[in-house]
Amino acid sequence: MDFRLTPEQEAVRQRARDFARHEVAPIAREADEKGEFPLHLVRRMGELGFLCGPVAPEYGGAGMDYVSFALVYEELGWADASVRGFLAVHAGLVSLCIRDWGTEEQKRKYLPRLATGEMIGCYCLTEPNAGSDAASLETRVREEEDAYVLNGEKIWITNGNIADLAIVFATHDPSRRHRGISAFLVETSTPGFRREKMPGKELGHRASDHARIVLEECRVPKDALLGQPGEGFKVAMSALDHGRLGVAAGAVGLAQACLDACVDFTTTRRQFGRRIADFQMIQATLADMAAAVEAARWLVYRAAWMKDQGLPTTKETSIAKLFATEIAAKVASEAVLLHGGRGYSNEYPVERHYRDIKGLQIYEGTSHIQRIIIARHLVGKG
Ligand SMILES: Cc1cc2nc3c(=O)[nH]c(=O)nc-3n(C[C@H](O)[C@H](O)[C@H](O)COP(=O)(O)OP(=O)(O)OC[C@H]3O[C@@H](n4cnc5c(N)ncnc54)[C@H](O)[C@@H]3O)c2cc1C
Numbered sequence: 001m002d003f004r005l006t007p008e009q010e011a012v013r014q015r016a017r018d019f020a021r022h023e024v025a026p027i028a029r030e031a032d033e034k035g036e037f038p039l040h041l042v043r044r045m046g047e048l049g050f051l052c053g054p055v056a057p058e059y060g061g062a063g064m065d066y067v068s069f070a071l072v073y074e075e076l077g078w079a080d081a082s083v084r085g086f087l088a089v090h091a092g093l094v095s096l097c098i099r100d101w102g103t104e105e106q107k108r109k110y111l112p113r114l115a116t117g118e119m120i121g122c123y124c125l126t127e128p129n130a131g132s133d134a135a136s137l138e139t140r141v142r143e144e145e146d147a148y149v150l151n152g153e154k155i156w157i158t159n160g161n162i163a164d165l166a167i168v169f170a171t172h173d174p175s176r177r178h179r180g181i182s183a184f185l186v187e188t189s190t191p192g193f194r195r196e197k198m199p200g201k202e203l204g205h206r207a208s209d210h211a212r213i214v215l216e217e218c219r220v221p222k223d224a225l226l227g228q229p230g231e232g233f234k235v236a237m238s239a240l241d242h243g244r245l246g247v248a249a250g251a252v253g254l255a256q257a258c259l260d261a262c263v264d265f266t267t268t269r270r271q272f273g274r275r276i277a278d279f280q281m282i283q284a285t286l287a288d289m290a291a292a293v294e295a296a297r298w299l300v301y302r303a304a305w306m307k308d309q310g311l312p313t314t315k316e317t318s319i320a321k322l323f324a325t326e327i328a329a330k331v332a333s334e335a336v337l338l339h340g341g342r343g344y345s346n347e348y349p350v351e352r353h354y355r356d357i358k359g360l361q362i363y364e365g366t367s368h369i370q371r372i373i374i375a376r377h378l379v380g381k382g
Contacts, residue, residue: 031207046117060115077253081356082207088246094121122163160211181232192218204355258335
């Protein structure tokens with residue numbers, strides 16, 4: 001077993017680290033306060049080869065392996081969950097999904113533009129009555145001679161208001177559950193595609209764009225079908241396998257950011273005439289944080305490495321996502337405590353990380369759903 005990164009992987013990590021620390025982290029607080037996604041970073045991520053990281057160069061991608069891409073997510077997660085979340089959707093759920101399921105024409109048409117940031121992607125699965133139970137979605141598709149016509153409502157769609165291309169999941173017949181679903185590539189300029197900001201103010205990911213999308217007689221050409229008719233649920237789940245790795249790696253980055261902040265803070269803050277890092281209770285907390293972050297990191301790298309070997313990784317990715325997001329939530333909570341009153345204010349980034357991590361436990365399958373996936377691999381489906 002060789003745990004060392006290759007020189008190519010080290011180089012990608014360095015590129016991502018430089019970008020995250022010098023271009024993302026310095027503006028993360030302002031973006032969070034304003035509630036605006038820093039759109040100029042999209043083209044930059046394109047120049048850096050991140051937007052279609054694992055896609056082959058012939059389609060505009062950087063052709064990187066999944067370990068490298070996990071490192072990109074980790075570094076971005078260290079700086080800002082909203083920017084990392086953008087990438088997990090744009091690349092993990094959209095670009096890789098088109099790579100896996102698209103026809104040659106669809107790949108040539110969309111992947112190069114997604115790779116530069118000329119186009120932004122979003123993934124439209126969740127609906128008011130279909131969240132964890134995605135097979136119960138109600139958005140309908142009607143097949144006509146020369147078109148598919150979509151009607152329905154999607155919510156919580158990351159990048160939804162800024163996207164040029166949406167992968168939309170719709171059913172031909174709700175009684176057929178997952179077998180009745182198809183996936184469609186819908187350009188967001190298509191008449192009948194309406195979008196607006198989600199109501200309410202989010203707990204975290206405040207710089208992310210989250211949309212409610214209404215499809216009203218939204219007519220797309222026959223060649224907008226992604227995969228075969230009735231294969232949409234498989235398309236959706238395979239995309240989530242890619243996206244979840246991004247969420248898990250992002251959680252590792254977020255937890256590492258909390259640990260780094262705590263080491264800095266506890267070695268400078270003094271109480272009772274000593275650095276607070278000199279108190280054993282603080283040291284124990286830091287040590288537990290470090291152990292948890294390392295364990296999560298290696299679960300993520302293992303899942304990414306297995307993907308690189310072409311092995312099935314659904315269970316391993318779910319284990320990585322479950323463990324990494326749960327420990328990151330604990331680490332972020334401890335980090336706020338270790339910062340005392342300062343941790344309660346957005347003067348310090350741990351406050352934002354503490355709010356953001358909750359989203360990672362929810363999207364792309366909640367922690368409950370990850371447990372269901374893992375348990376199904378252990379004991380089968382009843
Ligand atoms: C920040 C953010 C970004 C998002 N981005 C996207 C996006 O880009 N595209 C998209 O399609 N969706 C997106 N979502 C939606 C997200 O995927 C759903 O919120 C998530 O899948 C949960 O669905 P739900 O909110 O309907 O909760 P529900 O499914 O109603 O679940 C409510 C609670 O019940 C639990 N539960 C449900 N079923 C079971 C069960 N069988 N056993 C045990 N517990 C269960 C859940 O774990 C949860 O705790 C996003 C959500 C957030 C918060």
